[in-house]
Amino acid sequence: MTLRIGVIADDFTGATDIAGFLVSAGLRTAQLNSPKHAPENLDADAVVISLKTRSIPAQEAIEQSLGACRVLRQLGAEQIIFKYCSTFDSTAAGNIGPVTDALLEELGEDFTVVVPALPVNGRTVYQSNLFVHHQPLHESGMKDHPVTPMTDSNLLRLMEAQGSGTAAPVPFAIVEQGPDAVREALDQARAEGARYAVLDTLNHDHLDTIGQATTGLRLLTGGSGIGAGLARALTGQSVQQDQAEAPDPADHDAVSPAEDWSFTSGAAVVISGSASQMTNRQVQAYSAHAPHTALDIPRVIDDAAGYLAELSSWVLDNSTSDDAAPMVYATAAPEAVRQWQQSYGAERLSAAIEDFFGQLAARLRSEGVTRFIVAGGETSGAVTQALGVDGFEVGPQIAPGVPWTRSLESDPQRRIDLTLKSGNFGDPDFFRTAVQMSAGQSNNDQPNNGQPDAAQQEEDR
Numbered sequence: 001m002t003l004r005i006g007v008i009a010d011d012f013t014g015a016t017d018i019a020g021f022l023v024s025a026g027l028r029t030a031q032l033n034s035p036k037h038a039p040e041n042l043d044a045d046a047v048v049i050s051l052k053t054r055s056i057p058a059q060e061a062i063e064q065s066l067g068a069c070r071v072l073r074q075l076g077a078e079q080i081i082f083k084y085c086s087t088f089d090s091t092a093a094g095n096i097g098p099v100t101d102a103l104l105e106e107l108g109e110d111f112t113v114v115v116p117a118l119p120v121n122g123r124t125v126y127q128s129n130l131f132v133h134h135q136p137l138h139e140s141g142m143k144d145h146p147v148t149p150m151t152d153s154n155l156l157r158l159m160e161a162q163g164s165g166t167a168a169p170v171p172f173a174i175v176e177q178g179p180d181a182v183r184e185a186l187d188q189a190r191a192e193g194a195r196y197a198v199l200d201t202l203n204h205d206h207l208d209t210i211g212q213a214t215t216g217l218r219l220l221t222g223g224s225g226i227g228a229g230l231a232r233a234l235t236g237q238s239v240q241q242d243q244a245e246a247p248d249p250a251d252h253d254a255v256s257p258a259e260d261w262s263f264t265s266g267a268a269v270v271i272s273g274s275a276s277q278m279t280n281r282q283v284q285a286y287s288a289h290a291p292h293t294a295l296d297i298p299r300v301i302d303d304a305a306g307y308l309a310e311l312s313s314w315v316l317d318n319s320t321s322d323d324a325a326p327m328v329y330a331t332a333a334p335e336a337v338r339q340w341q342q343s344y345g346a347e348r349l350s351a352a353i354e355d356f357f358g359q360l361a362a363r364l365r366s367e368g369v370t371r372f373i374v375a376g377g378e379t380s381g382a383v384t385q386a387l388g389v390d391g392f393e394v395g396p397q398i399a400p401g402v403p404w405t406r407s408l409e410s411d412p413q414r415r416i417d418l419t420l421k422s423g424n425f426g427d428p429d430f431f432r433t434a435v436q437m438s439a440g441q442s443n444n445d446q447p448n449n450g451q452p453d454a455a456q457q458e459e460d461r
């Protein structure tokens with residue numbers, strides 16, 4: 001069996017995001033939470049390795065990404081995708097540029113593509129500028145991100161500032177002409193000395209064109225959209241099929257068909273550590289529906305042990321309704337986040353909150369909680385690592401890019417269900433939809449069965 005695609009994801013929500021799309025495009029996909037957990041005989045078309053390298057020092061991100069790349073190559077991966085955020089989340093020092101350069105060198109290549117677009121979630125690239133719905137990236141909620149505020153929308157500039165080479169644009173007029181024109185543009189950019197090509201991407205068809213034009217590249221970089229485009233190019237599946245049909249994973253242990261998916265019956269909890277605009281709305285909407293408590297940040301810093309015991313009792317005491325799981329959240333408006341950061345220091349505070357959520361999740365698991373709904377990429381990484389989950393089976397999507405997953409366990413009794421939601425993904429009712437889905441209730445009465453609603457998306461703008 002040939003492993004076609006190996007993915008190195010720089011955070012955990014990003015990993016489940018792309019894994020969900022690879023599964024939807026018909027690839028038998030395994031997701032591992034560390035290169036250490038690669039089984040010797042893996043029968044899959046794609047393997048996604050989740051790292052937590054988005055905002056760590058660049059050198060560490062490089063080392064971990066190279067480690068993952070080597071494992072994927074040992075497994076036989078023909079093409080590597082470096083998956084980063086559809087909003088290009090990165091610090092001034094990287095890590096997207098430095099990791100891309102290191103992977104190019106590792107693979108003996110000198111050229112790759114930059115494709116963060118995910119049109120189904122409003123992320124498009126036009127004239128090399130990244131948009132979040134109608135706003136350029138630097139005017140979107142990403143300008144206020146607590147860890148990786150994005151203040152430039154121009155991907156050529158961002159890539160050249162972070163990486164070691166020059167970036168060339170491939171404008172949408174060329175992408176519109178189809179795969180041959182894109183291949184030609186890529187060959188020309190490379191011949192003229194560019195190291196990165198930034199491809200305009202306005203819609204699904206563009207992703208498919210880019211996927212078809214890049215089946216010969218050893219390294220691709222971008223969001224889950226390029227994963228979907230490449231996977232569809234390899235399986236010959238159309239966008240329409242992808243959206244209409246579940247994959248047929250019957251012959252593969254690491255993927256379960258959405259319709260056969262079942263959930264554990266233990267208690268559920270919502271843990272929200274994202275401070276994104278959409279998560280703020282989701283927390284607000286869910287607060288009207290379920291028991292909720294905002295994290296007491298001074299206690300996280302000064303009295304973590306006592307607070308942990310208190311909060312886990314609160315969660316268990318409030319786990320009375322199957323479809324209204326309790327929610328603990330750090331999520332706050334940008335001004336409040338800035339004030340907390342001024343008081344405690346941004347890095348220290350982020351690490352303390354993530355660590356606290358990780359410990360809380362581990363404690364709740366030991367007390368019988370088995371369904372975890374987590375918001376925020378860094379937060380999800382901390383929670384998943386603290387739960388000691390080695391890998392996932394990828395299940396039904398709650399919203400585009402947000403599937404339910406379950407932990408791979410040698411002892412099925414230890415299995416837990418998790419969904420890891422990227423900060424800005426999902427509609428305002430996401431938490432309720434996720435909880436109800438996992439409580440075995442029909443999701444059919446939710447608008448568009450968890451897909452974003454056009455009117456709602458318009459309102460979100």
Ligand SMILES: Nc1ncnc2c1ncn2[C@@H]1O[C@H](COP(=O)(O)OP(=O)(O)OP(=O)(O)O)[C@@H](O)[C@H]1O
Pocket residue numbers: 011013014089145146147273274275276279330331332336337338340341349350351353354375376377378379380421422423424
């Ligand atoms: N009230 C708060 N004050 C300060 N920092 C906060 C607060 N709430 C959350 N944070 C921190 O902000 C960071 C949010 O990052 P995280 O990756 O979890 O969410 P996100 O960036 O919205 O999600 P994604 O990466 O999936 O888009 C975390 O480090 C979290 O601990």
Ligand SMILES: O=C(O)[C@@H](O)C(=O)CO
Pocket residue numbers: 011013014015017018084085086087223224376377401422423
């Ligand atoms: O690409 C995205 O937007 C997400 O998968 C993500 O990486 C958020 O952390």
